[in-house]
Amino acid sequence: MSPAIGAHAPLLPNQEPQARSPSISGAVFNVATSIIGAGIMSIPATLKVLGVIPAFLLIIIVGLLVEVSVEFLMRFTHSGDATTYAGVMKESFGPAGSVATQICVMITNLGCLIMYLIIIGDVLSGSQPGESVHLGVLQEWFGFHWWNSREFSILFTVVIVMLPLVLLRRVESLKFSSFISVLLAVIFVGICSVMAIIALVQGKTKNPRLMPQLDEQTSFFDLFTAVPVIVTAFTFHFNVHPIGFEFGKPSDMIKAVRIALVLCAAIYLAIGLFGYLLFGDSIMSDILVNFDKSSDTATGTVLNDAVRLSYALHLMLVFPLLNFSLRANIDEFLFPKKPLLANDTNRFVTITLVLLVFSYLAAIAFPNIWYLFQFLGSTSAVCLAFIFPGSIALRDVNGIATRKDRVMATTMVVLAVVTSIIAISINVYNLFQSK
Numbered sequence: 001m002s003p004a005i006g007a008h009a010p011l012l013p014n015q016e017p018q019a020r021s022p023s024i025s026g027a028v029f030n031v032a033t034s035i036i037g038a039g040i041m042s043i044p045a046t047l048k049v050l051g052v053i054p055a056f057l058l059i060i061i062v063g064l065l066v067e068v069s070v071e072f073l074m075r076f077t078h079s080g081d082a083t084t085y086a087g088v089m090k091e092s093f094g095p096a097g098s099v100a101t102q103i104c105v106m107i108t109n110l111g112c113l114i115m116y117l118i119i120i121g122d123v124l125s126g127s128q129p130g131e132s133v134h135l136g137v138l139q140e141w142f143g144f145h146w147w148n149s150r151e152f153s154i155l156f157t158v159v160i161v162m163l164p165l166v167l168l169r170r171v172e173s174l175k176f177s178s179f180i181s182v183l184l185a186v187i188f189v190g191i192c193s194v195m196a197i198i199a200l201v202q203g204k205t206k207n208p209r210l211m212p213q214l215d216e217q218t219s220f221f222d223l224f225t226a227v228p229v230i231v232t233a234f235t236f237h238f239n240v241h242p243i244g245f246e247f248g249k250p251s252d253m254i255k256a257v258r259i260a261l262v263l264c265a266a267i268y269l270a271i272g273l274f275g276y277l278l279f280g281d282s283i284m285s286d287i288l289v290n291f292d293k294s295s296d297t298a299t300g301t302v303l304n305d306a307v308r309l310s311y312a313l314h315l316m317l318v319f320p321l322l323n324f325s326l327r328a329n330i331d332e333f334l335f336p337k338k339p340l341l342a343n344d345t346n347r348f349v350t351i352t353l354v355l356l357v358f359s360y361l362a363a364i365a366f367p368n369i370w371y372l373f374q375f376l377g378s379t380s381a382v383c384l385a386f387i388f389p390g391s392i393a394l395r396d397v398n399g400i401a402t403r404k405d406r407v408m409a410t411t412m413v414v415l416a417v418v419t420s421i422i423a424i425s426i427n428v429y430n431l432f433q434s435k
Contacts, residue, residue: 026175027256028263030243031236033178033318035264036185039233041119041311042373043268044275044287046226051211052276054223056269058230063265065415066234068408069389070257073240079398084241086332089388092395101388102329104380105238109326110359111376112232116315117154117363118372123288123312124157125150137305151364157316158360165320166327166352174321181317182263188310189270191303196274206280208273224422228377231416233268234261235381237389238325288312327351374427378420386416 089097126136244253
């Protein structure tokens with residue numbers, strides 16, 4: 001058997017063998033919550049880089065490839081003895097495959113958790129990118145005080161909101177918070193849509209570019225830097241096994257994933273278009289920062305605050321879901337021979353607290369989410385989303401791959417590797433050029 005991590009470690013303790021099977025709707029909300037995360041914040045910025053049409057096509061293509069990769073993961077996992085992502089990679093590539101998966105999950109999830117806290121800090125206490133200053137909601141309401149500083153507001157959120165949720169030991173326990181989190185994301189998109197339509201009627205919208213603008217500052221290869229952002233926005237593969245193996249049939253998980261992908265793609269397309277219409281090329285890497293501008297009306301001011309707060313609350317509820325798989329992989333990586341994490345309260349609480357403290361300190365130290373998105377999307381996230389699932393299908397240790405599977409897997413791996421290499425090369429080049 002493969003290592004007992006993911007679904008069987010912190011999520012399904014032995015003392016609950018008769019736990020009720022989860023519903024497809026609950027899985028849809030958990031999957032959608034895992035997908036949306038912080039990715040929605042940088043989707044409008046990708047439209048600024050790519051133009052509307054290429055960005056929309058990229059969102060759809062990545063979504064379709066994600067569906068294929070999840071189907072690969074579920075089908076090839078069920079064909080063997082593994083019950084986890086690291087387990088199926090171990091069956092295909094030995095211990096090195098398991099370790100590579102665990103490291104990528106840890107990097108991706110920890111990076112996402114840090115991004116969530118950065119965005120929450122932006123909303124509550126503002127940010128200062130370059131010479132411009134963007135006030136947070138608390139600063140607009142109450143002025144500048146020690147208790148609404150970035151450090152204190154994030155700390156308060158971590159202790160009061162997130163800590164009780166990350167101490168839950170079963171992913172199904174989060175279905176209600178996941179439902180609320182998806183609802184908040186829909187409310188966020190709805191408010192943005194209303195604001196964009198009002199601005200459109202009043203003739204105040206920006207003119208979006210349908211195609212990318214290539215000039216002396218922007219080359220064709222610069223466009224590839226937006227690809228990792230979209231990849232990261234759709235990466236949830238670290239939660240495929242924890243959520244999927246609570247079902248009796250893999251087909252139920254595939255159905256839930258398809259519904260969630262359609263929902264998330266629609267949300268991404270809507271927020272990308274309406275966000276770009278509202279702010280045009282002045283849009284920030286974190287779109288919530290753009291909503292700090294004062295409005296001419298009281299209604300406009302309320303809408304601005306509602307947009308930011310609804311998504312900050314959404315991220316607070318997403319945080320525990322990603323923490324599950326991160327904590328499970330860290331425990332398996334560091335303590336492979338220890339008893340199940342769910343049965344060891346001291347170890348469970350210690351790892352949880354260490355993760356919260358580290359995420360908090362990193363969120364204070366890192367100011368910009370765009371660079372984190374690009375780094376994750378070009379490295380660990382692209383491995384989890386495309387390279388590893390495609391490689392599992394090509395390896396086919398149980399002999400179930402069809403010719404179509406091999407063609408799709410090869411295409412997926414080649415596209416992922418080529419785009420990631422180009423994106424990393426351009427980012428490194430731009431970094432040295434800016435010095």
